[in-house]
Each structure stands twice: as C-alpha cells, then as structure tokens.
Amino acid sequence: MKISKEKILIVGAGPQALFLVREFSRLNYHVIVIGRKNEIAMHSKYAEKKVICSEEQLVLELNALANIHPKLKAYVASGFYLAFMMNHFPSFFQLFRVMPEHKASIDQLMTKSKTYKLAKNGKVLFPNTHLLIDVEIQKLVNQLNYPQIVKWDRDIYLFSKPSFKTQLVRSVAEMIALLKALGEQEKTSLIAQDFLGANLKCNFSYGAYVQEGKVKLDICVNEVRHFRSGVSSVVEEYNGTYANEIKRQSEAILHQTQFTGFLDVEFKVKEGKIYLLEVNPRPFGFIKIMKKKYPDLIAYVMGHKQEVNKNPNPVKWMNVLRDIILVFKNPSEGIHMLKVLFDFNTRTFDVWDISDPLPFFYQMKR
Secondary structure (H helix, E strand, O other): OOOOOOEEEEEOOOHHHHHHHHHHHHOOOEEEEEEOOOOHHHHOOOOEEEEOOOHHHHHHHHHHHHHHOOOOEEEEOOHHHHHHHHHHOOOHHHHOEEEOEOHHHHHHHHOHHHHHHHHHHOOOOOOOEEEHHHHHHOOOHHHOOOOEEEEEOOOOOOOOOOOOOEEEEOOHHHHHHHHHHOOHHHHOOEEEEEOOOOOHHHEEEEEEEEEOOEEEEEEEEEEEEEEEOOEEEEEEEOOOOOHHHHHHHHHHHHOOOOOEEEEEEEEEEEOOEEEEEEEEOOOOOOOHHHHHHOOOHHHHHOOOOOOOOOOOOOOEEEOHHHHHHHHHHOHHHHHHHHHHHOOOOOEEEOOOOOOOOHHHHHHHHO
C-alpha cells in the first residue's frame, strides 16, 4: 500500500488507538503511535512505533516530534494520556493540532464536577455528588446517603497505578477510614456520590463524533455485558424507551461547549429516571461500533467525504475473549453470546482483524 506523505500522531496505544491506527493507515496516512510496550496497538503491523516507559520520556519524545514535524495532527486516544497533557504538559496543545479539540471544553468534560455544572444548566439529572475534600472539610460524612460510590473526579495518574478505580463505601465508619487513608491530592481528585445500584444492564452510553459542540454522527447503546467494572464485553445499539431522551440530554450538555472530536456520554437508568454518570471526551472503548453504523466514518472525520451512509440495522460490538470468560462464569448467557458471535451482518469485533491478527493473539497471551 502506498503511504501518504501526510503524517498523523496517535498518543496512547490501547484498543481505541488500535482502531485509529488501522483506519488511518488504510486511508494511506503515515501513522506514528506513542505508547508503552505492553499496550495493544504497539503490536499492530501498521504505524511507526515510539515506545516510552516514563512520563519524562513521553514529553521528550513529543518535543522531538514537534521539532521535526511542527503542528502535526495528533489524536489522543486515552483518557489517562489526555489528562496528563492537560495537567502536566499544556504546551502539547500549542505544539500539535490536537484532537480532541478546544482545551477549555475538554477540561469541562473530563472533570466530572465541571460536567455536572453543565448538566445542571441543561436540566440533566446526575447523582448527588461531593468532592472528598469537601466531605472532610465541611464535615458532611454523617449527611451522606449510604452506600456512596467513590470515583475519580479527574484522572491524575499516567504511569503510577492509582490506589483504586472505584470503591463502594457502605457506612460512615468506612468513609472516615477512607478519608484517613487518602492523601491530600487524592482527596481533591476524588468524588463521592449516591450509588445508583449494581445492575449494569441499566447502563447506557451515547457515542458521538462532535464538531464545535454539535453532534454530527451518533449512536445510543446498551452495555449488555461487562467483563470488569467499566469494561464492556458486549455492546448493542439501543433504540428503546430512553434512547431519544438520552440523545437530548447528551446534546443539552455538549451544546454548551466548543468540543470537537469523539466522545461518549454514560448514563444509568434507575426507577425510570435517567442519570448522567460521566463524559469521556476522547475515542471510547467500543468506538468500532461507530464504524459498523457509519462505514465511511473515518473518511468523513478526515474531510474526505461530506456525507456518510448509515447502516439501517441495529449494530453490535463484541470483545470475544472477555465474553467467553464471562460465559464460563454464567453459562445462561451462552445462547446470547452465540447469537451475537454469528451475526455476521451487524456485529463487529473489538480487537480481531484478519489482516492485522497479532494484537488479538497478544491479547490472548495477556
């Protein structure tokens, strides 16, 4: 395949990056990807690889690339990398033409407490939420409705492993113990919010490509099965009772921004009410389902096409390895898994690609 002279940088090398690496390479872009050696996109046959093993090395590599290729278009494909750039390397947004675009809007959407302010303006429900530092200083421990779910208001780590991803706090005593165990930086970066229940089948996501706050392409999905908390194994397009309201609420938030790029908006339904959980302003984990819905997705995003065809059938996304493990634990899901697996017309896989198989086998090894 002839390689285009135009270069694109992808920062982060997870599954979202792997999708972009393959798609951009097949459009004849020269793709450069920066990531850790163990990230899955680093095992693709496509792209020029830049392996980094520390935050300092990441900054050095990016500065070196900016000197060689001024204003190179750069896609940040990971929330952790994006948070690092925002917090510790803000000149990244001057050195490169960064996607997602519009730094102020990225900050609003990647920080839950700021996103909830947008939600309040747009009359969108969200769980009752407090920063942990406020819980401590304002002595709110006894006033919270338990259980509480504690999660990151914004990501603060890249190479360092956080003490936890989320934690369910069931009582005042547990909250007091957690506050004693955490450092000041963690308390200012974690939130506690009312727990809306453990039924993950009530979780819905709205994936979209957005230009200056206006949705151009979108899909509403139900996260049918989860491998681990926050990691899906099967996602299906959703056109049911809540779909139109999920779209309306997502747009009510996004219209207040100038954001451009891919994102997903996460919701949970409880007792017939839709609650916003968070917005992820970057390519999302099941982004390949967007390509199944809009076959010319990347050509449209890159400006090669002004309109895109839309698959009229409800589409599905599957991570085969995760789902096999889940079905071993819960065999009653086996029939549904097989239906999705053999639905060749409307199903797409996460990592598997017959022309680029190594990442799939690397995933098996892991």
